[in-house]
Amino acid sequence: MYNKALEVNSLTVAYHDNPVLWDINVSVPEGVLMGIVGPNGAGKSTFIKSVLGLIKPVAGSTKIYGKPYKEIRKKVAYVPQRGSVDWDFPTTVLDVVTMGLYGDLGWIKRPGKKEKETALYALDKLGMEQYKNRQISMLSGGQQQRTFLARALVQKADLYLMDEPFQGVDAFTEKIIVNLLKELKREGKTIVAVHHDLETVSEYFDWVMMLNTRCIAFGPCEDIFVGENIKKTYCNQPVYSLVTKNNFKNSYVSEERV
Amino acid sequence: MNNAQMEILILAILTSLTCTLCGTFLVLRKMAMMSDAISHSILAGIAVAYLYTKNIHSPLLIIGATITGLLTVALVEVLKNTNLVSEDSAIGLIFTALFSIGIIIISKYAHNVHLDTDAVLLGEIAFAPFRRLNIGNIDFGPKAFYIIGSILILNILFISLFYKELKISTFDPALAFALGITPGIVHYGLMGVVSITAIGAFDTVGSILVVALMTVPPLTAYLLTNKLKHMILVSGILGILTGVIGYHVASLLDVSISGSMASVAGLIFAIAFIVKVIGVKPLNF
Ligand SMILES: Nc1ncnc2c1ncn2[C@@H]1O[C@H](COP(=O)(O)OP(=O)(O)O)[C@@H](O)[C@H]1O
Numbered sequence: 090m091y092n093k094a095l096e097v098n099s100l101t102v103a104y105h106d107n108p109v110l111w112d113i114n115v116s117v118p119e120g121v122l123m124g125i126v127g128p129n130g131a132g133k134s135t136f137i138k139s140v141l142g143l144i145k146p147v148a149g150s151t152k153i154y155g156k157p158y159k160e161i162r163k164k165v166a167y168v169p170q171r172g173s174v175d176w177d178f179p180t181t182v183l184d185v186v187t188m189g190l191y192g193d194l195g196w197i198k199r200p201g202k203k204e205k206e207t208a209l210y211a212l213d214k215l216g217m218e219q220y221k222n223r224q225i226s227m228l229s230g231g232q233q234q235r236t237f238l239a240r241a242l243v244q245k246a247d248l249y250l251m252d253e254p255f256q257g258v259d260a261f262t263e264k265i266i267v268n269l270l271k272e273l274k275r276e277g278k279t280i281v282a283v284h285h286d287l288e289t290v291s292e293y294f295d296w297v298m299m300l301n302t303r304c305i306a307f308g309p310c311e312d313i314f315v316g317e318n319i320k321k322t323y324c325n326q327p328v329y330s331l332v333t334k335n336n337f338k339n340s341y342v343s344e345e346r347v
Numbered sequence: 348m349n350n351a352q353m354e355i356l357i358l359a360i361l362t363s364l365t366c367t368l369c370g371t372f373l374v375l376r377k378m379a380m381m382s383d384a385i386s387h388s389i390l391a392g393i394a395v396a397y398l399y400t401k402n403i404h405s406p407l408l409i410i411g412a413t414i415t416g417l418l419t420v421a422l423v424e425v426l427k428n429t430n431l432v433s434e435d436s437a438i439g440l441i442f443t444a445l446f447s448i449g450i451i452i453i454s455k456y457a458h459n460v461h462l463d464t465d466a467v468l469l470g471e472i473a474f475a476p477f478r479r480l481n482i483g484n485i486d487f488g489p490k491a492f493y494i495i496g497s498i499l500i501l502n503i504l505f506i507s508l509f510y511k512e513l514k515i516s517t518f519d520p521a522l523a524f525a526l527g528i529t530p531g532i533v534h535y536g537l538m539g540v541v542s543i544t545a546i547g548a549f550d551t552v553g554s555i556l557v558v559a560l561m562t563v564p565p566l567t568a569y570l571l572t573n574k575l576k577h578m579i580l581v582s583g584i585l586g587i588l589t590g591v592i593g594y595h596v597a598s599l600l601d602v603s604i605s606g607s608m609a610s611v612a613g614l615i616f617a618i619a620f621i622v623k624v625i626g627v628k629p630l631n632f
């Protein structure tokens with residue numbers, strides 16, 4: 090059986106008459122681990138947000154397992170970019186992870202024992218159980234990212250949309266996340282993750298979408314992720330930015346704060 | 348302390364406690380300026396409703412104020428979305444426009460009632476004990492008790508019922524939306540409660556203190572706590588303290604009660620700030 094986890098048809102998105110995504114057509118088969126790469130401002134985050142209906146497109150449609158997002162939201166988990174929230178917010182790790190279950194609970198009903206157990210289980214999987222009562226600003230970048238991933242895990246989704254899960258994490262966290270992605274794939278889940286490190290694309294993902302306002306290329310890494318396409322995707326970028334991108338990763342390794 | 352003084356003190360406490368509750372979420376949403384906007388622009392709603400009813404104590408005034416509060420929020424959003432002005436300029440434009448409409452109506456058509464500009468800015472908590480709820484021959488105490496009391500209950504109900512929705516849509520609105528907890532509904536619900544609170548508090552302490560009470564105690568609590576529940580609790584306690592100390596300082600020095608409360612709130616913040624700075628320093632060494 091060849092099911093489509095995500096189908097995007099002629100998607101065009103603009104911010105105030107400024108097109109950031111232009112006529113995107115992709116269809117992601119169920120069970121693939123897909124990376125989205127592209128330079129800064131290429132529209133990677135915008136693509137994910139459009140799939141979730143967070144941004145209204147100018148044209149085009151997106152379907153998840155053949156249905157519009159609203160009808161199938163319980164099967165989708167979203168990991169926003171780490172910098173998109175205020176980490177000084179007065180809340181704890183466990184609390185943030187429990188938020189992943191708020192959709193299932195529905196309005197007014199409060200999380201209870203069952204929800205807490207689910208959250209603790211997910212935290213344990215990400216090696217975060219000992220930090221469960223810590224205020225979230227007291228975490229390192231990697232620990233914050235693992236908290237976000239644990240929050241997505243509790244949603245027990247089929248499609249995971251992640252915005253830069255590897256951004257600013259330490260080597261230990263990176264390993265945990267890679268293993269988690271592989272495990273999810275083994276369970277038949279589909280993962281779409283924005284990725285910024287070109288060196289590890291083929292190692293971490295089996296499919297890739299190369300984005301720069303337009304979809305430059307899309308498909309299995311071994312066919313698609315080649316010099317020609319990479320050049321095309323990053324064409325309006327000076328060469329040095331490619332170099333610094335790779336150096337970034339190393340500078341993040343020592344980020345562990347606590 | 349005589350009866351009237353006791354009533355003023357209780358009113359001061361109820362008012363500041365009520366303001367800190369919805370204020371906590373305003374502060375966390377970085378919308379402190381919005382309390383300023385709402386507490387001023389509701390004057391237009393009050394004035395229009397007064398023109399219609401000719402009765403300064405009509406419940407229609409509360410409805411008018413709430414609608415204007417929500418209108419302020421919506422207009423600010425519309426203006427911001429045109430991308431022509433930033434959010435804070437939008438707030439500045441909208442609320443000064445509505446506030447001046449309110450002032451014009453009041454000074455033109457309502458100059459003989461007590462809705463004067465002094466009362467608008469500073470409130471009239473000291474006169475609250477004179478307006479009493481009498482049913483038959485029985486005196487049920489100042490009317491303001493019942494107004495602020497109901498608004499306090501509204502705040503408590505709103506926050507306890509929608510605690511989880513408020514929390515997630517404040518911390519991560521994108522996730523809230525993705526999960527089907529429409530942050531827009533929560534947002535306008537909160538703005539409605541803020542508007543109703545602003546008019547209730549406005550009547551007793553005036554628009555300036557509404558802003559101070561909605562933002563300063565929650566900001567102080569934000570410095571001192573790590574959990575949302577604790578922040579709400581601490582900011583409520585600080586609100587009560589502000590009422591008690593503010594009232595006593597005012598009667599001691601014979602100055603305006605609302606002015607004194609605002610100063611006390613600021614002072615408590617300053618102390619908390621210093622404690623925080625000193626308290627945190629050793630950890631960095
Ligand atoms: N809310 C917004 N309003 C206006 N422009 C935006 C907004 N969000 C993103 N953009 C612009 O859209 C483009 C794509 O942004 P984004 O999707 O975040 O790129 P990426 O995630 O690939 O770095 C950028 O040029 C950015 O400046």
Ligand SMILES: [Mg+2]
Nearest residue numbers: 133134135170
């Ligand atoms: Mg991005």
